[in-house]
Amino acid sequence: MKPVTTIRSRTVALPTRDIDTDQIIAARFLTTxxxxxxxxxxxxxxxxxxxxxxxxxFVLNRPEAEGCRILVAGNNFGCGSSRxxxxxxxxxxxxxxVISTEIADIxxxxxxxxxxxxxxxxxxxxxxxxxxxGAEVTIDVASxxxxxxxxxxxxxxxxxxxxxxxxxxxxxxGFLEMHLDRIEExxxxxxxxx
Amino acid sequence: xxxxTTLFEKVWxxxxxxxxxxxxxxxxxxxxxxxxxxxxxxxFSVLRDNGLPVRRPDLTLATxxxxxxxTPVTTFKDLLVAGEGAANQVRQxxxxxEEFGIDLLGFGSGKRGIVHVIGPELxxxxxxxxxxxxxxxxxxxxxxxxxxxxxxxxxxxxxxxxQCLLQRKPRTLAINVDGALQPxxxxxxxxxxxxxxIGVDGGTGxxxxxxxxxxxxxxxxQRMTICNMSIEGGARAGMIAPDDTTVxxxxxxxxxxxxxxxxxAVARWRRLxxxxxxxxxxxxxxxxxxxxxMVTFGTNPGMVVGIDEPVPYGTDASFRKALDYMQVExxxxxxxxxxxxxxxxxxxxGRLSDIAEAARVLDGRKVAPGVRMLxxxxxxxxxxxxxxxxLDKVIxxxxxxxxxxxxxMCIGMNGDIAQPGQLSVSTSNRNFEGRQxxxxxxVLASPATAAASAVAGRVADPRSYS
Numbered sequence: 338m339k340p341v342t343t344i345r346s347r348t349v350a351l352p353t354r355d356i357d358t359d360q361i362i363a364a365r366f367l368t369t370x371x372x373x374x375x376x377x378x379x380x381x382x383x384x385x386x387x388x389x390x391x392x393x394x395f396v397l398n399r400p401e402a403e404g405c406r407i408l409v410a411g412n413n414f415g416c417g418s419s420r421x422x423x424x425x426x427x428x429x430x431x432x433x434x435v436i437s438t439e440i441a442d443i444x445x446x447x448x449x450x451x452x453x454x455x456x457x458x459x460x461x462x463x464x465x466x467x468x469x470x471g472a473e474v475t476i477d478v479a480s481x482x483x484x485x486x487x488x489x490x491x492x493x494x495x496x497x498x499x500x501x502x503x504x505x506x507x508x509x510x511g512f513l514e515m516h517l518d519r520i521e522e523x524x525x526x527x528x529x530x531x
Numbered sequence: 532x533x534x535x536t537t538l539f540e541k542v543w544x545x546x547x548x549x550x551x552x553x554x555x556x557x558x559x560x561x562x563x564x565x566x567x568x569x570x571x572x573x574x575f576s577v578l579r580d581n582g583l584p585v586r587r588p589d590l591t592l593a594t595x596x597x598x599x600x601x602t603p604v605t606t607f608k609d610l611l612v613a614g615e616g617a618a619n620q621v622r623q624x625x626x627x628x629e630e631f632g633i634d635l636l637g638f639g640s641g642k643r644g645i646v647h648v649i650g651p652e653l654x655x656x657x658x659x660x661x662x663x664x665x666x667x668x669x670x671x672x673x674x675x676x677x678x679x680x681x682x683x684x685x686x687x688x689x690x691x692x693x694q695c696l697l698q699r700k701p702r703t704l705a706i707n708v709d710g711a712l713q714p715x716x717x718x719x720x721x722x723x724x725x726x727x728x729i730g731v732d733g734g735t736g737x738x739x740x741x742x743x744x745x746x747x748x749x750x751x752x753q754r755m756t757i758c759n760m761s762i763e764g765g766a767r768a769g770m771i772a773p774d775d776t777t778v779x780x781x782x783x784x785x786x787x788x789x790x791x792x793x794x795x796a797v798a799r800w801r802r803l804x805x806x807x808x809x810x811x812x813x814x815x816x817x818x819x820x821x822x823x824x825m826v827t828f829g830t831n832p833g834m835v836v837g838i839d840e841p842v843p844y845g846t847d848a849s850f851r852k853a854l855d856y857m858q859v860e861x862x863x864x865x866x867x868x869x870x871x872x873x874x875x876x877x878x879x880x881g882r883l884s885d886i887a888e889a890a891r892v893l894d895g896r897k898v899a900p901g902v903r904m905l906x907x908x909x910x911x912x913x914x915x916x917x918x919x920x921x922l923d924k925v926i927x928x929x930x931x932x933x934x935x936x937x938x939x940m941c942i943g944m945n946g947d948i949a950q951p952g953q954l955s956v957s958t959s960n961r962n963f964e965g966r967q968x969x970x971x972x973x974v975l976a977s978p979a980t981a982a983a984s985a986v987a988g989r990v991a992d993p994r995s996y997s
Contacts, residue, residue, distance in 0.1 A: 354849045355731055355831050359963040364944040368598050368616030370572035370623050382965050387951055411849065413732040416765065416831075417963060419667040420570065421683035439732055442701075442767050443667060447683035496699065498555050509685070510577070513693045516549055516558050520695055523548040523560055529799060531562035531590060531660055 338452050340506035343477050344433045346406035349396060350470040354411035358423040358444060361415065367422055375422055376429030401471055406433045409466040413437070415444025415455075424448040434476050436483070438463045449499040450509060454478060456493045478503050535806035537703050538772050539738045542678040542803065546661045548695055556697040562660040563590055563672075564690045565646045566633070568624035569597040569944070570665030574688035575627040585631040587694045592655055593628050593635040595621055596645045597666075600946045601907050601934035604638050613946040631691075644910020644936045647671035647878035651755065652912050654784025658773035658800040663690060668878045668960065669768075670761040674754035675781075676773035676803045678738070681762065702812040704729075704737040704766065708745040710820030715994035717888070718753035719880060719958065719977035721745070721817075722760045723825040727835035729815055734766025737813065740805060741771050745819035751780040752882045759879045760960050763832040772804040824993055826865045827962045827975040829853035834962075838980065838992045839864060856964055857972050865974065865990045871953035873904040873931075873985035874967070875978050877941035880958035881909025883916050885978040889958075890922040892982035892996045893929035899988030904931035905947065907939040931985065943968045956984040 366378040383395050391398055408427070414437040415423060424447050427435070434454040448455040454476060458466075465485070466472065475484040478500060483491040502509060536544075543559075551557035564587075578585065585591060598617035604610055610618035628635035636642040642649060646664050650656040650672055658676035663669055665687045672679035682696065689696055706725055712718075726733075739761050741754075749757065754771050761769030778797055781787050788796045823837040830853040836842055844861040845851065854861065859868065875881075875889045889906060898904045906926045908914035914936055917923055923933045940947040941959035943966065949955045951970030958981050962973035976984065979993035986996065 352848070353852060355833075357831070357961075357963045359961065359966050363965050363969075364942045367569050367944055368614060368620050370576075370620060372573050382969055387970055413735070413765070416731055417667065417762075417961060419665060419681035419683055421573075421665075421685060439735060441732070441765060442735055443681055443683060443762075447685065450683065450685045496556075497553060498697070501554070509697055510581075510689055510692060512555075513558065513689055513695055513697060516695070517693065519548050519558065520560070520693060524694075529796070531657075 338506045338508055341433070341452050341454060341478055341503045343475060344406060344454065345473070345475040346433070347404070347471050347473050348407045348409050348466060349402045349405040350409045350467050351396060352411045352467045355413045355416055356410055357417035358415055358420050359417055361423040362420065362426040367420060372425045374429065375426035376431065379426040379430040406431055407474065407476065408432050408435045409463070409470070410435060410437045413439045413441060416441040419443040419447070421447045421451070424451045424453045428453050436463070436466060449503065452503060454503065456483070456495070458483070458491060458493055462491050535809040537805045537809045537811060538676060538740055538770055538803055539678060539703055542659055542661065543700060545659065551700060556699045558695050559698045560661065560695055561590070561663050561690050563592065563650065563655055563662040565650055565662070565664040565669070566591060566593045566687065567597055567646050567664070567666065568595050568620045570684050571627065571687055572620065572623050573684050574691055575631065577688040578631070578691055583692045585633060585691045588632045588634070590694060591633050591691070592650060593624070593633045594643050594646060594649055595624060595637050596643070597938045597942060598945050599937045601937045601939045603935055613944070617945060641911050641915070644912065645878045645881060645938055647755070647759065648881060648909035648913065651675065651751070652784070652910060654781050654787040657781065657787065657796070658777060659803050663696065667762040668759050670766070671755050671759040671878055673758040673761065673768050673770040674751060675777055676770055676800065678768055678770065680767040701767065702737045704734055704739045705811040705814035706739055706741050707814060707816040708741060708743040708819050709816065710745055710818045711748060712745060712819045712822065715979070715997070716822050716824055717977040717979060718749055718756040720822055720825040721819060722757045723827065723832065723835045723975060724822050725817060726760060726764045726833045727825070728817060729764050731763060731831045731833040732765040734761060734764040737766050739764070739766045739769040740811070741769060742805070746771055747774065750884070751776060752884045755882070756879055760832065763960055773800045824977060824980050826980060826990060828857060828859050828865055830856055830962055830964050832960065832962060832975060836865060838866060838990070866992065867989065868954055868974070869989045870902055870956050870984050872949045872955040873902060873981050874907070874940040874955060874957040874959065875981050876905070876907030876909065876939050877959035878909065879960045880978050881907060881913065883913050885958065886913065886917045886922055887920070888978040889982040890925040892979055892986065892993060893931065894925050896929055896986045898930040898985045902985050902988055904985040905934055905940060906931050907934045908936050910936045940967050942966065943971070956981045956990060
């Protein structure tokens, strides 16, 4: 994983709440054995009509959404399926961060492990971001802050370990492997065996 | 005297290899890892790229379910019903299991089936275990008092390589269900009512423990239906304390401890309960006696209503968007909606008792003209057991299709899909937009409600079909 330190970008807003991972990437696109190239499938059924034509009304298809790397989404983003294809698709599409008032547990865990910065903010900040799509903001992972266009600093909470892994680009498998002695010891010392 | 603890806390504490700190999550040991063809190929690639073996193939249970067709499969060509990508994924899984020394319960094994159906029926799912799978409905196994949750593919790689996960300890949510379910009201109706009450994010960050008289009264298959949908309330895991019902279900199953080890295991399982006075971070109480059969009307499992109640009025944009997608009008009951497809199956309701319940309603009746009904057993063993009881004949005599085991129409990636605009009454777990096919409209319901709806040709109250 590449280190993630700061993200400076205009935002794009999807205010619908409870956007599930089936909407982020539909199940029919999961018949792949690779992580690559899923961006073209992200939000597919919202971006395209059933006849295959582009839905020009969908916010991500509008010209002003071009190049936006920060997605501001309605409450409880990423609920439902555990498919890691959802953050893979969002990253490949070009997003680097998602901001909401709540982000579903498994999606949040999957996102952070791939360098997609999942951020939960308070309702006031969220409301402002939804009302001001296209605002140029800066996310700083080290200080866990978002800088709004007027210079106001918004703090957000992030698990310290996840933050460390983002900043250093740490692969968590390597961290787990450092504990292999302890794992072996645990297996030997258990009162019962699975 | 020790501090009273919850069932979850006991199972968690029993699996901590390295304690969590402010800077690092806990290293948690995993007792059973279930793997399937869709969420593992990229994890096996990571192992291969790093020259790593699967640490504990003996604690890894592999099968094929998500992208497998529910038409008979004997050759590779038969897999193409689900598309070339899906067929290749199945072949890749077979190769990965061969290469990494994992026993695959695949085609011809007689034991293949949906991950969350085969774990319990083999007796691999046991009280007090930690169980994970790259599938969010792993919460199902919590019905046995296991701590079971869904993980992403990166974490699948972590478990394959180390048999452990990095986890922060979640909070706890008690859902107390008092009273007793009325005749014609099922576990599916109960869990839909629970999600309607707490909302699709009510359990985020929490492990649920389902408690109370109405939960204790449920059999194991009903308990699995309850725990299965914990994730639809935002909780990664849902648990029910093991009791006599649990032990009776497991006794004699092939993968449970044998002989004196069985007695020791049962003694250990009986201690797995929340102590009196233990504290939950949150709690919710529901009275089962007040519930009626439930159906969803919107595009998430929390948008749920009693079968004889009107669809509520909502004002916000997300609510209106959901009703527009569903072509449902507020103020009218769902029983006015006409039905195109009925699906009985999935890890929520694809077990023998679910098939039997649908067959009971279909017995001597016919699926309404113009309605397509699929009944899909959750595993090859469920299929064989249903056929031994003649349920397949009842189902086919009514005009429904009796298929091979798999996830089928719960997830539109294996050839079984609804067409755009079609209304599907489904015993599965998600009514998300496009879940059962592009533009398909899903109404979640119990097997009895689904079968009654197939006969009526519209969403129907199963209590009229006794």
